[in-house]
Amino acid sequence: MLSSNDVLLELVRVQKSFLDGETSSGARRTILGGIDLEVHAGALMAIVGASGAGKSTLLSVMSGLDVVFDGEVRLNGRAIKAMSDDERARLRNEAFGFVFQSFHLLEHLTVAQNVALPLWLVKRSAKSSKRATDDETDRIREVLDRVGLGDVSPSASVRRLSGGERQRVAMARAIVHRPHILFADEPTGNLDDATSALVISVLDDLRRRGSAPSDRGTHGDGGTHGDRGKHADRSKDADRGALGDGGMHGDRGALGDGGMHGDRGAPGEHSVRCAVVVATHDPRLARRCDRVLRLEKGRLEEVAGDALRDALAD
Amino acid sequence: MRFAMLLRTELRRSWRRLLVVSMAVVASVSTLTVLGGLGLGVYSGVVEPLLPRLPLRLLKIEPRAVSIGPIAFDVASLGGGLDDRALERLRALKGVDAVYPIVAASFPMRAVGGEGFIGRRIQTDVFATGLSSELVHDDVSAGYTFDDVDAEGRVPVLVARRLLELYNTTVAPAIDKPRLSSEALIGFEFELVLGASVARAAQTGDPMVRHVARIVGLSDHANLVGITIPEKTLRRWNRWWAETRRGETQRAETRRAETRRAEASRAEASRAERPRASERDDDPLSGAFVRIEDEALVGEVSAAIERAGFRMDETPKLLGVAVNVGLIVSGLFLFVVIGLAVLTIAQAFFLLLRERRFDFAILRALGARRKDVRALVVSEAAVVGALGAVGGATLGVGLLLGLEAWFFAKLPRLPVQLDHVVSLSPGLLIGAVGFGFMASSLGAVVPAMMATREAPLDVLRGSSG
Numbered sequence: 001m002l003s004s005n006d007v008l009l010e011l012v013r014v015q016k017s018f019l020d021g022e023t024s025s026g027a028r029r030t031i032l033g034g035i036d037l038e039v040h041a042g043a044l045m046a047i048v049g050a051s052g053a054g055k056s057t058l059l060s061v062m063s064g065l066d067v068v069f070d071g072e073v074r075l076n077g078r079a080i081k082a083m084s085d086d087e088r089a090r091l092r093n094e095a096f097g098f099v100f101q102s103f104h105l106l107e108h109l110t111v112a113q114n115v116a117l118p119l120w121l122v123k124r125s126a127k128s129s130k131r132a133t134d135d136e137t138d139r140i141r142e143v144l145d146r147v148g149l150g151d152v153s154p155s156a157s158v159r160r161l162s163g164g165e166r167q168r169v170a171m172a173r174a175i176v177h178r179p180h181i182l183f184a185d186e187p188t189g190n191l192d193d194a195t196s197a198l199v200i201s202v203l204d205d206l207r208r209r210g211s212a213p214s215d216r217g218t219h220g221d222g223g224t225h226g227d228r229g230k231h232a233d234r235s236k237d238a239d240r241g242a243l244g245d246g247g248m249h250g251d252r253g254a255l256g257d258g259g260m261h262g263d264r265g266a267p268g269e270h271s272v273r274c275a276v277v278v279a280t281h282d283p284r285l286a287r288r289c290d291r292v293l294r295l296e297k298g299r300l301e302e303v304a305g306d307a308l309r310d311a312l313a314d
Numbered sequence: 315m316r317f318a319m320l321l322r323t324e325l326r327r328s329w330r331r332l333l334v335v336s337m338a339v340v341a342s343v344s345t346l347t348v349l350g351g352l353g354l355g356v357y358s359g360v361v362e363p364l365l366p367r368l369p370l371r372l373l374k375i376e377p378r379a380v381s382i383g384p385i386a387f388d389v390a391s392l393g394g395g396l397d398d399r400a401l402e403r404l405r406a407l408k409g410v411d412a413v414y415p416i417v418a419a420s421f422p423m424r425a426v427g428g429e430g431f432i433g434r435r436i437q438t439d440v441f442a443t444g445l446s447s448e449l450v451h452d453d454v455s456a457g458y459t460f461d462d463v464d465a466e467g468r469v470p471v472l473v474a475r476r477l478l479e480l481y482n483t484t485v486a487p488a489i490d491k492p493r494l495s496s497e498a499l500i501g502f503e504f505e506l507v508l509g510a511s512v513a514r515a516a517q518t519g520d521p522m523v524r525h526v527a528r529i530v531g532l533s534d535h536a537n538l539v540g541i542t543i544p545e546k547t548l549r550r551w552n553r554w555w556a557e558t559r560r561g562e563t564q565r566a567e568t569r570r571a572e573t574r575r576a577e578a579s580r581a582e583a584s585r586a587e588r589p590r591a592s593e594r595d596d597d598p599l600s601g602a603f604v605r606i607e608d609e610a611l612v613g614e615v616s617a618a619i620e621r622a623g624f625r626m627d628e629t630p631k632l633l634g635v636a637v638n639v640g641l642i643v644s645g646l647f648l649f650v651v652i653g654l655a656v657l658t659i660a661q662a663f664f665l666l667l668r669e670r671r672f673d674f675a676i677l678r679a680l681g682a683r684r685k686d687v688r689a690l691v692v693s694e695a696a697v698v699g700a701l702g703a704v705g706g707a708t709l710g711v712g713l714l715l716g717l718e719a720w721f722f723a724k725l726p727r728l729p730v731q732l733d734h735v736v737s738l739s740p741g742l743l744i745g746a747v748g749f750g751f752m753a754s755s756l757g758a759v760v761p762a763m764m765a766t767r768e769a770p771l772d773v774l775r776g777s778s779g
Contacts, residue, residue: 056775060771065679065770065771066769066771085683085684086683086684086685089678089681089682089683089684089686090681090683091681092679092680092681093680093681093682094681098679098680100774104676104679104774106673106676108323108326108327109323113319113323116319117677117680118680118681120317120319120320121677121680121681121682121686122681173680
C-alpha cells in the first residue's frame, strides 16, 4: 500500500484569473478554474494545452513561484501560500527543480557553475559546507554525465553551447540538488528533433531512476515499465472527466498498486523519488508520460487513448 | 549559501561597471583625504602656532585706541583706557570670574647677555610686562617659581612661545646658529638693567639697578615683544622708578627754586599732584586678561565688555573666523563631492542591477532569498568600496605629500616655524577609508532593495512569454 505520504503535492480548487487587457470592460479571464490535482512521488506528468491556456501559470502556482491565486497548494500537507517568502525560497532550493523553456542559464558562469547554483544557495554550516564542497565536483560530473554532457568541459562557458546543450545544462542544474519534484516548462520547445529526443530520454530516465545520481543502478527498468502500465490503466480510469476528489483517490489507488515502490530501490537505501511535471505541446514527450492532463478554459482533464491523440494533434 | 563563489563570479562579471563605482569611491576618498589632511595640517601646522593657545574662557582686553591709518592713539581719556579703576569695572561685570592686569613697565629696561647662545655678549632694550603668577601658573617649568625676585635676587621671566618660534625661524638661520628648544631656554640667565636704555640717553638723576633674570617658562600669555615678569615685581619697580624720579626732581626743583623764587610756588603745586597719582598705585596697563565663569557666557561677556568701552584683542577672533570660513568652504566643497560620489555610486548600482534583474530573478527562482540577493549586492559594493577606499586614500596621501613638497619648495621664509602643512593622521586615513566603504555599501542598499522587490516570476515571464 502506498501511504498518504506519497502525495507530494496537492492542488485544491486552485483558481486564478487575470484582468483581460484586450477588453476595456475590466473583465477577468480565468486561467485556472478550480483545479484539483495530486502529484505523487515518482510520477511523470504532462500538462498539455494550446498556447496561452495557462500551462506555465499552473506550473508557477504548483512550484510556489506564483502565490497569487485562490485555493490551496499543499506540499506534504502544508500550504505553500502560508509559508513565508524565505520558506518558499528554501522550498524552491531544496524540494523543487526547474527547467525553463528559455533555459535561463547565467551567461557569465561556466557549465559547472550554472549546475552548482542550487548547491551554492543551500544554507549550510561551515563544517558541512566543506564536506559539500568536496562532494560537489563529483556530483556535478555525475549529473552532467547523466544528461549526456559528459564530454563537455565543466569549465566551458555556457555561451559556447548549442541550444540542446544549454537545455541539458539547465536540466542538470534542476536535478543536481536531488529535488522531489521537477517542473519543466516546454523543455523541448526551443529544440530541434534530435535534441528534443535526447531531452525526453533524460526526463524519462529521471522519472525511472529518480533525481539522485547515486540512485543509478538501484532501479530496474522492469519496475518502471510496470509503473507505466499501471499509469496507463489509471489514465483510462481517469478519462471519465475532470479530476475530482474521487478521481484523485482513484489515482492514489492506482499508484498504491506499488509500481513506484520499484523505483525506490531497496529499503534503507538512499533514494529520491522524483516526480516530474512538464508543461508541453510536444507529442513525443507527452506520450512518454504516465499521465497527460489537458488544460483548456481553466479546466484540467486527464486524456488518454484517442482523446490523447486528438489533444496532441491540436 | 556558497556566498564567496557567487560573489566572486559576480565581481568578475561586472568588473567594468564596478570599476565606475570604484572610481567614484577613489575620487571621493582621495578628495576627503586631501581636504581633510590639508585642513588639519594647516590648522595644526600654521594656524595653531599663530594663535595664542588661550583657553576659550580667557579674553584679552586692550586699551581702546583711535587709529588713523597705521598710527594708533590711546584714548584713555575717552573712557576706553585701562587702569586699576577700569579693572574694577571689568570685575563687576556679570559672568566675569577674575581679571588679571597686564602691567606695563614705566621705565626703560635693557637686557644684556647671550654669550651662551650666540657666542657674544649683546645688549638690547626690552619691553617688560607684569602678569599675575596665578594666571601663568601652568606655564612655569617644574622646579621654578614665578612669584617675585627669589632669595638670590634673580627675577623669574616668562617669554612668549611664539617668540621662540620667531627666533628659530628668522634669527637663528640669519646668524647661523642652531635652533633652540624650549628645554634649552629654560634656566637661561641674563642681566636686566632697570632704568637703562640703548636707544634713549639716560637723563640726569635716572636711577639704574642691575638684576639677574632667569627664564622659567614659555607662555602664550607672555608679552610677544619682550619679557614677562611677576606683576608684583613690576609694580614695585614702577613705584621705585616713580619715587626715585620724584625725589631727584624734587631736589632739582629746590635748587632751581633758590634762583627762580617766583616760579617755585607754581612748580611746587605741580609736584604736589604726582604723589597723589603714585598713591593711587596707577601703574600703566597694556591690557588685561578676563577670565569668564563659563565658556557658555563668552559671547555675552564679550558684548558687555565692548559695551563698557573696552576693546578685545581680536587677532584670535579674526584668525578663528578665517579658520571657520575656511572650514565651512572646505566642508561645503567636501559635501558636494561626497554627495556626487554617493549619487554616482547609487546610479551606477541602479544601472548595474537593472541589467542584472533577470539574473537575480533566476537566482530567486532557484531558491535564493531576497536577503541573499541583497547581501550579494551589498557585499559586491563593500568589496568595491573597500578597494576604492584604499586606492583613494593611497592617492590622497600621495597628493598630500606632493602638495607639501611643492608648498615648502615654493613658500618664502615665514616668521613662524612650519613643520608641516598637511596632516596624515591615522584617524583621518581610517575615517576616509571607512567613509568610502560605507558610502559604497550604503549606496547599494536602495538599489539592492529595489532589485529584489520584483517577483522573480514577473521578471522571468518578461523574457519567456
